[in-house]
Amino acid sequence: MGTEVITSLEQVQQLEVKPDRRFYSAEHGEIASGATTDIYFVRTYEILKSLGKVDTVVTAEIFPRRAGILCGVNEVLELLRDKKVTVYGLPEGSPFEPKEVVMRIQGPYSEFGLFETTLLGMLASSSGWATAAREIREAAGEHPFVCFGARHVHPAVAPVMERAAIVGGADGASCILAAKLAGREPQGTVPHAVFLIIGDTVEGALAYDRLMPPDAKRTILIDTFKDEAEEALRVASALGPALAGVRLDTPSERGGVTPELVREVRYRLDMAGFNHVGIFVSGGLTPERIRTLIEAGADAFGVGSYISGAAPIDMTMDLKEVDGRPVAKRGRLPGIIPNPRLVQLK
Numbered sequence: 001m002g003t004e005v006i007t008s009l010e011q012v013q014q015l016e017v018k019p020d021r022r023f024y025s026a027e028h029g030e031i032a033s034g035a036t037t038d039i040y041f042v043r044t045y046e047i048l049k050s051l052g053k054v055d056t057v058v059t060a061e062i063f064p065r066r067a068g069i070l071c072g073v074n075e076v077l078e079l080l081r082d083k084k085v086t087v088y089g090l091p092e093g094s095p096f097e098p099k100e101v102v103m104r105i106q107g108p109y110s111e112f113g114l115f116e117t118t119l120l121g122m123l124a125s126s127s128g129w130a131t132a133a134r135e136i137r138e139a140a141g142e143h144p145f146v147c148f149g150a151r152h153v154h155p156a157v158a159p160v161m162e163r164a165a166i167v168g169g170a171d172g173a174s175c176i177l178a179a180k181l182a183g184r185e186p187q188g189t190v191p192h193a194v195f196l197i198i199g200d201t202v203e204g205a206l207a208y209d210r211l212m213p214p215d216a217k218r219t220i221l222i223d224t225f226k227d228e229a230e231e232a233l234r235v236a237s238a239l240g241p242a243l244a245g246v247r248l249d250t251p252s253e254r255g256g257v258t259p260e261l262v263r264e265v266r267y268r269l270d271m272a273g274f275n276h277v278g279i280f281v282s283g284g285l286t287p288e289r290i291r292t293l294i295e296a297g298a299d300a301f302g303v304g305s306y307i308s309g310a311a312p313i314d315m316t317m318d319l320k321e322v323d324g325r326p327v328a329k330r331g332r333l334p335g336i337i338p339n340p341r342l343v344q345l346k
Helices: 009-014 028-033 039-050 073-079 109-140 158-168 176-181 192-198 201-211 228-242 259-271 287-296
Strands: 057-064 086-089 103-108 145-147 219-221 245-248 278-282 300-303 315-322
Touching: 009 039, 039 109, 057 109, 073 086, 073 109, 103 109, 109 145, 109 158, 109 287, 109 300, 109 315, 145 158, 158 176, 192 201, 201 219, 201 228, 228 245, 228 259, 245 259, 259 278, 259 287, 287 300
Parallel strands: 145 300, 219 245, 245 278, 278 300
Antiparallel strands: 057 103, 057 315, 086 103
């Protein structure tokens, strides 16, 4: 990778944070250098180097504490791209069970031991987000949903999070970089701000229809000023066949988006002949709420905090072989734990 790896306490002491650094997030080179790992791995290198054992060939296995969807594999492989190791694992997006071996790394300890913290973090966070997205996918069924979670996390990890959501089953992401990393185009229309500045929902909808490219879906927020059912009919009358959908994002101060509200908007749109207009719902959605809202007539969803706030799935890496000899800490089984689902990734 062309980056000097931190393998000594002297290098740690020499590492300086420039006073003009703009953000606290780690840069790619810092991740690749080991600057985001825990100090005790550098101490481990120092000890093993002094004993002539840092290049000892080992086998490490990684397992999760709970079931989920594996994500972050591609980043781990990139982290280990130039390392002299062999990697077996479950492919990105695979389901896994608690304590199932999801990845096995074989090679000199000096090649990858330093990065234990880094690669476990990559897998833990991304798998947590992907698993939450899969729970939403299972609740939504064939109904599309887009990840709107970027505003809930640090921008340094927002693209990682929303890409993980797509791996877990989201149909798209609003974060520009996340969508691009997943080979998609970002999805989303406009926020309440545009209507508040313009002063009228219909006027804002007409401007959107006039100015946005043809491939931008005409899905219009209808909860800014008036009753949602009233605004739905006003917007549908103004845009006609061009209107793809109306978006309900009613805040909790007004009771949020309820099944009763969705049912009324659907009924009034249909009664007025606007059967083609879908109902897109966002705001504090969970799998349980999505199932209820689908029954009421909702067609698509924007999900943020349920995915972005998902807990990481704890990952553990154990050494299971040293120089071909089975080993394990107390409480763990020594030697390789077979898993026929693993495939060679590197």
